[in-house]
Amino acid sequence: MKCREELFRELVENSEDIFIVIDRLFHIRYVSSSVTKVLGVEIPSLLGRSILDFVDQQRLLKWTSSLHKSEDHITDEFVFTDGNNHEVYFDVNVTKLFDQNEPQGLVLKLYNITPKKLREQELIRSNQQLDQVIYKTTHDMKAPLMSALGLVKIAEKASFEEQAQYLSLIKKSLQRLDSFIDEMNNFYRNEKLALQRERIDLEKLLSEEVENLKNVYPDRSVSIVWNIAGDVELLSDKVRVQTIVTNILSNAIKYMDLQKQNPFVKIAALITEEVCDIRIEDNGIGIAQAYLDKIFDLFFRATDQGQGTGLGLFIVKDTIERLKGKIEVQSKVGEGTIFRIQIPNQLYHQPVEIE
Structure with missing residues (x-):
């Protein structure tokens, strides 16, 4: 015994x-x-x-x-x-x-008790974000709406010739509201939807997004070119990859340098069996060095040019982290910005689970 x-x-x-x-x-x-x-x-x-x-x-x-x-x-x-x-x-x-x-x-x-503590921390983080989102949503949705309503009242009393001018201003206010709603939709979709594993035609995705952005910003003339290397398929979450690309390209157009004669965005992608490496470079206004470690924070805006919500790059980083990828940024004021994104290729792997 x-x-x-x-x-x-x-x-x-x-x-x-x-x-x-x-x-x-x-x-x-x-x-x-x-x-x-x-x-x-x-x-x-x-x-x-x-x-x-x-x-x-x-x-x-x-x-x-x-x-x-x-x-x-x-x-x-x-x-x-x-x-x-x-x-x-x-x-x-x-x-x-x-x-x-x-x-x-x-x-x-x-x-x-690490799993329990991490869940608690995630819950606290989510609740803090929710508080900020609710406040920001009510504030940013009300501003363009009140602006549009005010312009409607003025237009009602204006002459026929002046009404076209006010309609144009109303349209801009409503487009701003629509853009904000789209970003909020991306935010919640990224939080709630399970991650998918599907084939992605990156060439087609880029072509469609560039065409769409040209329609969104018809008054912005930017040369957008891309080159995709690699002879393997890319498997990942299409909606989330699309969200990443759209937000970064949209920022490049919104914050282009109006003083430059040939504004451009260059996209280079390399797809291997392990990773999809995407490099997006522009010659826009650039980001000050002091802001580079803050641009991915919720609602942070590094410039007053354009009418961004400060959600875009937060969504980009959060999306990339959910895909188990990583993002780096280099920028210089007056010269432009380079984003480098690496997303694991799920070619020979099981779909990533939301944590």
């Missing part, structure tokens, strides 16, 4: 939780093998080290103080950085270690 110590060790070693035993001087004397699986840390690298290397002194004093007040155990929560420099969240249960009725140290039982 197995002795009590063997049974206890077998129970601990087969647990998903991490057990740590520290002596009276707070040195680590035992760590269960689950620490390697959960944190990617080898046991020998921990044995003999002070628990203060991982738990701040104030928190440790709080544990020992509570236990000295005859409490059987206490619970707490803390964050540990794993071997890949990622934060892992734990509920920790702390009890006193006795030997012949004398306290000899502490036993820590760590339960991984």
Whole structure:
């Protein structure tokens, strides 16, 4: 028959939780093998080290103080950085270690609550975004609507010749409202729709989007050219790839440099079995260096030129992250901007799931 110590060790070693035993001087004397699986840390690298290397002194004093007040155990929560420099969240249960009725140290039982914490953080982030979106929506929808209504009242009293001018202004206000509604639709669609895995004809997608944008901005003359390399199929979420391309191209047109004689947008794409690499370059007004780390923030606008909502680039980055891709931007005021987007090609992979 197995002795009590063997049974206890077998129970601990087969647990998903991490057990740590520290002596009276707070040195680590035992760590269960689950620490390697959960944190990617080898046991020998921990044995003999002070628990203060991982738990701040104030928190440790709080544990020992509570236990000295005859409490059987206490619970707490803390964050540990794993071997890949990622934060892992734990509920920790702390009890006193006795030997012949004398306290000899502490036993820590760590339960991984990272998935729960990440869901909580995502919920908080979503709620904060929702608050901003509701405020922004009511504000930005009301402005062009009130402008249009005001112009209607003026036009009703104007001469026939003047009414054409007011109708043109009303049209601009309603187009601004329509553009905002489209961006809000993209925002919620990106949040709610499950990710798809479908064949994408990038050449056709670009051709259709460029033609559509020419109709949206008939007064903007911009040369848009593209070149697509690679002889493999691209599989990803078509709607989301379209959203990324449309937002960046739309910005390039809206924020073109009106002082330049030959405004352009150049698109270069390379499709491999692993990734679709897209480079979009323009010679527009550019973005100030101080704003480059903020342009993807919700509702941030780096310039007053045009009537953007500050949603476009936020949606772009959020969409790319959902596709497990990445985006980089280089820009210089007066010279232009380059976006580089990398989207995983799902050619030989299962569809990406929304987190």
